[in-house]
Amino acid sequence: MIHLSNVSRHFRRGPDVIKALDRVTLEIQAGRFVALMGPSGSGKSTLLNILSGIDRADEGEVEVAGQRLTGLSEDELAVWRARHVGLVFQFYNLMPVLSACENVELPLLLTDLSRPERRRRAELALEVVGLMRERFEHLPGALSGGEQQRVAIARAIVTDPDLIVADEPTGDLDARSADQVLALLSELNREFEKTIVLVTHDPRALRWVQAIYHLDKGSLLEGVEATRATQAVEQTLGVPPRSAAR
Amino acid sequence: MGYLTLVRRNLRRNRLRTALTAASITLSIFLVCAVLSLPSGFTAIHDRLAAGTRFLVHNKAGITYLMPYGSLQQIRAVPGGTAATSFSRFGGVYDEPKNLFPNFSVDAETVGDIWPDFQISPQAIADFRRYRDAALVGYQTMRTFHWKVGDRVTLRSTVWPVQLDFRIVGELPEPHGNPMWFLFSRTYLEEAVRAKGLSAEQAGMIWVRVADPADVPPVMRRIDDLFRNSDAETASETEKSFFESFMSSLSGLTNVILAVGFLVVVAVVFITANTCSMAIRERAAEIAMLKALGFRRSVILGLLLAETLALAIGGGAVGAFGAYGVLKLLAALGATGARPGLGPLSMFLVTPWHVVEGIGLSLLVGVVAGVFPSWGAARKPVAEALREVF
Ligand SMILES: Nc1ncnc2c1ncn2[C@@H]1O[C@H](COP(=O)(O)OP(=O)(O)OP(=O)(O)O)[C@@H](O)[C@H]1O
Numbered sequence A: 001m002i003h004l005s006n007v008s009r010h011f012r013r014g015p016d017v018i019k020a021l022d023r024v025t026l027e028i029q030a031g032r033f034v035a036l037m038g039p040s041g042s043g044k045s046t047l048l049n050i051l052s053g054i055d056r057a058d059e060g061e062v063e064v065a066g067q068r069l070t071g072l073s074e075d076e077l078a079v080w081r082a083r084h085v086g087l088v089f090q091f092y093n094l095m096p097v098l099s100a101c102e103n104v105e106l107p108l109l110l111t112d113l114s115r116p117e118r119r120r121r122a123e124l125a126l127e128v129v130g131l132m133r134e135r136f137e138h139l140p141g142a143l144s145g146g147e148q149q150r151v152a153i154a155r156a157i158v159t160d161p162d163l164i165v166a167d168e169p170t171g172d173l174d175a176r177s178a179d180q181v182l183a184l185l186s187e188l189n190r191e192f193e194k195t196i197v198l199v200t201h202d203p204r205a206l207r208w209v210q211a212i213y214h215l216d217k218g219s220l221l222e223g224v225e226a227t228r229a230t231q232a233v234e235q236t237l238g239v240p241p242r243s244a245a246r
Numbered sequence B: 001m002g003y004l005t006l007v008r009r010n011l012r013r014n015r016l017r018t019a020l021t022a023a024s025i026t027l028s029i030f031l032v033c034a035v036l037s038l039p040s041g042f043t044a045i046h047d048r049l050a051a052g053t054r055f056l057v058h059n060k061a062g063i064t065y066l067m068p069y070g071s072l073q074q075i076r077a078v079p080g081g082t083a084a085t086s087f088s089r090f091g092g093v094y095d096e097p098k099n100l101f102p103n104f105s106v107d108a109e110t111v112g113d114i115w116p117d118f119q120i121s122p123q124a125i126a127d128f129r130r131y132r133d134a135a136l137v138g139y140q141t142m143r144t145f146h147w148k149v150g151d152r153v154t155l156r157s158t159v160w161p162v163q164l165d166f167r168i169v170g171e172l173p174e175p176h177g178n179p180m181w182f183l184f185s186r187t188y189l190e191e192a193v194r195a196k197g198l199s200a201e202q203a204g205m206i207w208v209r210v211a212d213p214a215d216v217p218p219v220m221r222r223i224d225d226l227f228r229n230s231d232a233e234t235a236s237e238t239e240k241s242f243f244e245s246f247m248s249s250l251s252g253l254t255n256v257i258l259a260v261g262f263l264v265v266v267a268v269v270f271i272t273a274n275t276c277s278m279a280i281r282e283r284a285a286e287i288a289m290l291k292a293l294g295f296r297r298s299v300i301l302g303l304l305l306a307e308t309l310a311l312a313i314g315g316g317a318v319g320a321f322g323a324y325g326v327l328k329l330l331a332a333l334g335a336t337g338a339r340p341g342l343g344p345l346s347m348f349l350v351t352p353w354h355v356v357e358g359i360g361l362s363l364l365v366g367v368v369a370g371v372f373p374s375w376g377a378a379r380k381p382v383a384e385a386l387r388e389v390f
């Protein structure tokens, strides 16, 4: 599903060059639900952006959902994203002028579905994420954070993408809403076989994901280091996870 | 939901700002449409005055110099001319010095032949010849002073030391007659002036009519040749060119007004561009999100530009049709004579073409004001846009 080999991404800041990603090699099978963890500034968002076609690697090869992303133009990437990736962010970023249902319909404007069909699929997606029907016509401002994140997840799945990427989707939620969102992502993974890559600081994610990748200073931790990092997360949680990292 | 819903909702997001921006565009386009009507208003007046078979002879030294009255007899003898009349400024004011309007003494018996295109009623022409104190008055002047046919009015001359009582025997009727003129008999003036021990045996200008427009140039040439090297050389010019030179001073002013109008539009472009870029900055997060969702740059540009264009064209259309309506209303008011203070304002009409031009201009305002901020937001790479807002 996701093949990254020797991917690097550098940023210039004044005279310095920051290696946000340094020769990262990563394989994620289709249908997996994995987490990316690491300290702030370790390159998690950068990696997520590259494998979702938002950003482009400076070096290395990126292939996602059968498409080689290296070398695609900004517009080609946009078209590819619209078809293959569902995005969820920490701040739900719904259009404040559109109702919940209209927000979910938004990505379908890029398809050639008819208006009623778009509407039907948007409602279906909202049902899948468990938003109450009477909330469908509410503007985002009238919804709670958890509800808004559900709407954002519905928007991410409405195009039936192969891959869902979520950058700290629970970062702005209380514990209960955060659990619900993680449970929902897990359900999407199990029942709809979506590949999900989750960036998070939240140790509770361990209960749901099948694997954890640790980033530090732009590099993936491997072997013993990775195991140790996972154990460290487990300890903060006090509960064994469903499965260990590689 | 479709793209239009999105554009509409975004426009309603900050109603006050949308309304104020649209209002500034409305006002500027209103102004431009009103100003655009000026040149064509002048042209309309002047086309109406130019009959094509008439021309004017005046002293070569300038129109304020007089010619001997005898010149008229010589001109009448020139082959090709069918009628001629003296036409001398009386400079009369009615009641108060501010009530100044164009009044002229003419040879009463020729009026019908010189200005057949005015379509003066035969009764008025007959009465004009019959009564020595008769006057024919333009319809606009009639309305301005609330005069009727049959009224007696007194004008005090600013050229001669006399004051004359007139009876209005007829109108230079709408729409073909000269709206402003007040014409009366030269002999009536002559009597009054002679009583003061002076003589008015002069002609300020002389109107000549020919049978066919093609006769105008040769007859003009013959007349000027006739008086060449005399004490009073003449210069002939067509009616059209006469009014053109008269109005060229006005057209200078018109150009200034036009320039001011367009500068206002330029200012509005800046204001709109500023509003537009503020609105786009506020929505940076949403725009970044749209990009992330896979909306291409052209679609984002289109969405943002559509907003500004809708605003500009909406505001512009109100302004253009508003100018059309308001000036039409002024013209209607002017026609009833209820508001003489309007004066020539009622002569200017915004044509449908001006409305089209006004709306076209507002389209341009929208494009110029919207394209830079919209393109700036649209072309920013998605990763950068996301990073700036999250
Ligand atoms: N566009 C950019 N310009 C300059 N530096 C950048 C840019 N994008 C990322 N960086 C730098 O690259 C490094 C990795 O950034 P990234 O956002 O991937 O970190 P992260 O792991 O997601 O951190 P956090 O947990 O705080 O979100 C950071 O040092 C960041 O400052």
Ligand SMILES: [Mg+2]
Binding pocket: A044, A045, A046, A167
């Ligand atoms: Mg991050």
